[in-house]
Amino acid sequence: MAKYKAPFRLVKPTKKGGIYYYRLGDDPKRTRHSTGCRTEKDAQAYCQKITAVDENGVKEVLFGDFSANMFIVGKCPYLANKVSDGKPVTAKLTADYRAYIENYILPYFKEMLLSSITPAEVRRWRNSIMDGSFKPKSLRASPPAHETMNKVRRVFEIVMNEAEDEGLIKSNPVSKVSPLSKQVYKKRDALTKEEVDLLFPDNDEDLLRIWGDYEKASMLYLVLTSGMRSGELRALKWSDIDWKNKGVRVTKAITAEQKLGPTKGKKARGTVPPSRTFELLKKWLELAGKSEPDAFVFAGSDGFSPSSSGRLRCALRNAMQHAGINTDGRKNIVVHSLRHTYNTLLYTVLPSDALRGTIGHESEAMTQRYAHLTPDEAIKQYGKKYRKAIEKTW
Template sequence: MRPEVSSVSNTRSRKPNRRRRGTGSIIVRDGVYYGKWRAAGGHQIMRRLGMVRPRGTRQGLTRTQAEAELRRLIGADVRPTTAGGDRRTISDVVEAHLEIKQNAGLKRSTVRGYRSLIDAHLVPYFGALPVDRITTNDVAALDRALREAGLKPQSRRNVLGLLGAMLTTAKRRGWLAENPVADYDKPRKARSEPDELCFLTLEELEKVLREMPDDPLGYVERTLVLTAAMTGLRRGELLGLRWKDVDWEARKIRVARTFVGGKEDTPKSASSRRDVPLADRVAGELQRLWEVTPYQAEDAPVFTHPRGTGLPLDGSAVSKRFQLALHRAHVRRVRFHDLRHTFGTMMARDPRVSMRTLQGWLGHSDPATTAIYAHFAPNDLHAAWIQEVFTPLSVGRAIADASESPL
């Protein structure tokens, strides 16, 4: 019989080599590279390196780029800084800028959006280049790369605007003399027609509701979809609802909080904190949901998993199951957010609902945002004006018809 030592030896030979001491380590969490290392004092440091680059794209960091960024951070940590050698990179500026914004009360969801843009476009592009060496030509080259990657003018403006704000922070910290973005002409807003609104017709909505699964979770999500379409609440606002926010007697829902990314937060803006009418059908479905849910306390979330922990449903999972219902109903693909547009367009078509009223229901701070629904609103008065102007033409035609002799 052959000894088994050789198999153990082979197994050991296949074991990956350990990283050299002092080189740190890289871990991946939720699609993001993080670097870990021990500082000179012995305490452990973990810093965000950037988003993992999806296969077949140019956005995010490759493993090699993540390793390079980790080496740079470790080197910056152990290297003594002097007044003339304090060279900062985009990664350094990111943390300083976002800390300022968070301290100023910027919402967590907005900070996540900024980080997404930074990790996808800015950190991979500028890498370890010191910010005081970024020139206007570099900004132009970045804009060109964004355009070649297929980003629309407004998306490029967003990236460049964020870069400009970050470099303003760097300038205030004394990390560079001038902001190169200030001298660059950002892409102009496209003058094309606005994107066509996507929404469901009432017939399509009923089809989707019928295709929601006939089980406890399906019942919760069917009520969620109906409430979204008949109140116009955003997904995060729906998941942030508590039973105390449903005013059965006054027939309205109070929007007081949101639940996004697993965390509760305040509404998007001051105007987002609002009351929305509660139609009879929605009130009835919510009443039936309250009767069967195990979470009936005033402070309990309305839309929870029937066999869960009492926390609100996961927003991403809700959207995915909504897509499955669309597929089963043979209804064209729309986003969960388009249920909000369904409410907006249906209400705009009712002559009794003014744009001002609709703005309040949707929680828009800017009337221009609500104006996207304006062309759905009927205007019988304008049609009457046109008819009145052309009345002589109609009368003249009637006289001519009356004077003609039949053949």
């Protein structure tokens, strides 16, 4: 008769108050695993949970263990199946999906058995994120957009589909939870030319009264007069400033994960702000004292990392209050509104294809005429053709 082997064996900590470890009974290598528990009772309960079997004798699996390799290239069967089916698997897709698991799903479900995850539990998880009682990792604003939450739900559904295919659960609980409805966003308004003049007066004394310093003034004026997105501005380095030709190379953007990545359109471009933008940038450079090519133009508090998006929002909000703009709150003015303002004021100044080229929007005509230009070539061409009109606009 075969000798009975216990499903696990606890290993007591060597120090009082230490972590209990365990060895699985069927592991010939006798590998030690951490329970994460500091009492024998909790450690026993943890081990019983992970070694349990259902009524059919199938071993129960924790969500964290099952999803450990999901969307990791070379380890994930789901990705391997997609590749074998001839479907595209991009690095961005795998990185985004893995980030959704680690940031949104694992913190809540990691220690839950797959079989214990019910539609009701999925709804509680989603509701707790949307009402702010549970905040996922790396989430800067709460709650996330419905579109983002629906993407996370879809990733969760894929993971549980795999568990169902492997016979670990009878049905997918996530499939029984409908996606969130599409949000209707409040339209972002643009500033009028009169409001622009109030926000950025010609007199430096008035300008500093409104903005507080040249960094904030040059930062938001650059957004306004270049059509750059917030993430593109925050990724800007001194090497991207073309002082000679008065242009800016837009080549990178700061992602939601606070990393340096490509622009939204995945293409570098050049833009030609007016002379005053470069005058303000020079004044900021004199104060900053950092002009190394690889240094961020607008760095964070540590002087090395990129500035935060919240800093831009706060600077614009305070400046509008000091300038007496939108005090009744009727207009929805945010940092991205400056990009809309750029588009509005230059709409009748630049040809539509050139305007699309400077702000990073594409059309068939723009692609044919301007897409082949490098940022440096675009700066020279736009500057030569439209410099006078741009200077007059601002």
